[in-house]
Amino acid sequence: MSTNNRNILTVSRLNAEVRLCLERDIGIVWLSGEISNFTAAVSGHWYLSLKDNQSQVKCAMFRGNNRRVTFKPKNGDQVLVRARVSLYEPRGDYQLILESMQPEGDGRLQQEFEQRKQALAAEGLFAQSEKKPLPAQPRRIGIITSKTGAALHDILHVLKRRDPSLPVVIYPTLVQGRDAAVSIAQAIGRANSRAECDVLIVGRGGGSLEDLWCFNEEIVARTIAASTIPIVSAVGHEVDVTIADFVADMRAPTPSAAAELVSRDLSYRLQQYQQREQALSRAMADVLYRQQRHLTQLSHRLSHQHPRTRLQQQSQRLDELQRRMQQAMMTKIRRAQAQCSQLDGRLQRATPIHTIHRQQGHVSQLEQRINHAMDAHLQHAQQRLHTLMATLDAVSPLATLTRGYSITRTDDGKVVTQTEQLSVGQTLHTHLREGDITSTVTALTPASVSPAQD
Template sequence: MTIPTADPYISQSTPERQVLSVSQLNQQVRRLLEISLGQIWVEGEISNLAIPSSGHWYFTLKDANAQVRCAMFRNKNQLLGFIPEEGTQVLMRAKVSLYEGRGDYQLIAEYLEESGDGALRRAFEQLKQKLSQQGFFEEAHKRPIPELPKHIGVVTSPTGAAIHDILSVLKRRFPAIPITVFPTAVQGKEAAPQIVAAITAAERYGQCDVLVVGRGGGSLEDLWPFNEEVVAHAIYNCSIPVVSAIGHEVDFTIADFVADLRAPTPSAAAEMLSSVSQQEWLSVITNYQNLLKEKLQNALAFHQHQLTSLKKRLRHPGHRLQELSQRFDDLEIRLKQAMDKKLVIAKNQLKLQHNAIQQQSPAKQLLQYQQFVQLLTNRLHHSTQQALKNNQLKMQHAAKQLQMVSPLATLSRGYSITLTEDKSQAIRSYSEVKPGDQLTTLLTDGEISCRVEKTTKRRALKTK
């Protein structure tokens, strides 16, 4: 349709204008968009998703600065393996078009896939469900972790933060445990087969009784090698108990579910494997050592007592000397026990005073208690010296008494002892010898051999 112009500024010679209807305009624009742009790939976030009874999808694809209307018809969306949700980040293949009824510019989606973490999380859930159905996560398959490992293997990067954290914790808590690192990449496409190879190498090594598999924190993509199925199979089939220590406490991987024990971090794994520190073990050993020492001392004292009792039964000329010697030993033991007892009492008092000082902590009280402890020490020293001196006096007195009853002391005063020729017995009466017998007389500095010429009975001494 053509109409004459009424615009006074337009020359009358200007050709007549071509006027389009709105429908014609939208149709031409749609064709122009579809022909000039063709199929394109667009990435964005889904919002305002609507799924009517027809089965078509209508949604908005947006980023931080703009948005565009989209449609995906039923014959296309049925070919996808998922239904997107609000907020899903997707990568879409589409053609640019125009909805003629409203004049709205829109994209007609041909193909849709999750992008970034969304795709990875979907793959994670699918593998998790698959392995769960196959029994990879069953508790019955979990092997116990040794309470005190004899040798720890670590499958991780030799230059990462994880191995540094593990070694630092074990050095602090139990440096005696040997550690072998089986190096592997923990990020990238080559990481998964290297992790499998490192686990296999640890099994062949044959020395480790527990294996830590892990790395430090990172994004889901960084941690993805530990979500690979080959790694899950390697951990599941490993003959060594496996502790997973991957990322941070909030990070979960397939390896965490398959492993025999999951640690929230590499440092936590080292803490779990050294649940009893070296100092605690040394304390237990020291207690047993003290108990054994006490038992041995008791046994020794018991046998010494038995030996002393047996010695008392022996009868010989030096019996009296042995009794005095035993008495000396008994006094020595009692002296030692008294010293030990007082020393223990003094130590206990010292410990109580020390604890009181630590609890109260004023400098003045500390000085007073130190003076009191010194006083107790001096008193203990004085008591010990006095007890030792008293016992030395008793020993000297006993030695003098022994010397008084000694036969040698009698000889030194001018007396002599006459024995038979063979010195087997002493002559106590003249009737025990006869003329001609050979006798031996003992003096304080020697002996005399003599022969009996005559024996005479001595008359009884008369007393006034």
């Protein structure tokens, strides 16, 4: 079977194609799981795995994204992440590139909030054209909140201070818990059926996202949208935002501010200005929201072709090579230490100190033998000297001199042995055993043969 060379891919080309498929076809996902194998690299990037009871997936969160995480992740944390499905090409590992991370509880509520907000906005519930204007001079104000909450006290205190003659109708309701959303919707429906108020204030005091969740429920949003009476949303503090705020005809940052908005001592022009300001803010928020979504889409498209993706992979590869280099260095150091220990042991076993001690003992023995030999040789030399001295003394002329003989020499030092060597008047020097004699020759008598004995 023949194979067309053009159909043969390299491993690098295959991994690149798979990465593009994953990023293009799957793209951004939301994922919940437990953190394990968490590592913060020196480059600032995070590497971890997300797992459940049956599976796990490797993840990387680069420094630019993890700076926005408001808590310190650790192994065992349950989190909700927003991630881009990708592939680490050098190893062919399927992985997620994390863009955001939240604790799972808060993250799930925030995700549900965003999803519900987008769905209701798509239906037009937030449209400015659906907003009803607040009455310039309300005849009666309805308040939908808890009868025991601080919000009711704040609203009544402001209304009493600004216009004590303004009638108020309270529609008590639950503002927290599982049944709160239904209770709020029923209170709004009851106020509309009785049609005794010109404007309604719906709200409560501040709290966590979970505490305010009933004002994010769909039943509350649709009931507010269906109300024929204008509604001012006054939920929480200024930083708290709920879906009720987007659906209501006007949003007040606090319950007290809602009372300020509907109070009669506000001039019509100021109220109209505030309404227009609110409308403009909502319109701007809506435009910004659409532009943000468009920007996010463009950013995702750009990220597929942006060199940052390649840089992130190279940075991840650099972290991996650095870990491998550190492991190799530690292995080499351990081997060198083991080799040093072995060489040290061999050196200790082969040290010359023991040989030196043995040689020093041998040198001491040789030194003793040399001393003994020298003493013996010296004694033998002394004995031989004494013998030679005795022999020399026996033949020495000094011994002859001791027996009464003498030695006579001429001026030039020659020993006189016969008269033929001398002449009359010649000076002679005679050496005795003790002392010397200087004499002059006055007469010479040649030696004669001794007469024969009869």
